[in-house]
Amino acid sequence: AQSVTQLGSHVSVSEGALVLLRCNYSSSVPPYLFWYVQYPNQGLQLLLKYTTGATLVKGINGFEAEFKKSETSFHLTKPSAHMSDAAEYFCAVSKVQGGSEKLVFGKGTKLTVNP
């Protein structure tokens, strides 16, 4: 079975500081990995995804994540936080096989950006 662990349910950074949100996954087959962002009272928006190929993936709003197979990690980073980045971030995994594949989500990390 697949699972996702997000370390830190709450992360607080200052505006302009580095954002690092941690995600570790467990999967018996090669994974597809995703980061979604959820703003208050809104749905889930895809930030970025890793499927195959380059292990450093860039997403929207200046975020990027690196797939490290040896560490089973897919941490999300942004060099400089902006107030508008305040939201909840979810890491998710699905299997690399078949077509219809469920996403397994982590518990989420709520990011607070302080002025």
Place this chain on the structure above:
Amino acid sequence: EPEVTQTPSHQVTQMGQEVILRCVPISNHLYFYWYRQILGQKVEFLVSFYNNEISEKSEIFDDQFSVERPDGSNFTLKIRSTKLEDSAMYFCASSYDREQFFGPGTRLTVL
């Protein structure tokens, strides 16, 4: 830009009542999903649907739940007899390949 839409945005119902949550997936998508998020908890998979049948369902998706794609555009989730613990945000998602696009959700409150 095409998007997944869901109605209603908020549904309040009495315990034991039936509810139908509606979704309009992106038009050329082939795979359809329902997820739920109980307040303060993680997003959980309920069911996936492809080629007019359920392709996978979770243990949450018991006999009280059903899904339907009645007319080629709508995708519905029915809860036959709601329980207090069904109170949650329900998200519909659709995909063409591996990237799932989520709707804004329906907040279901069971009293």
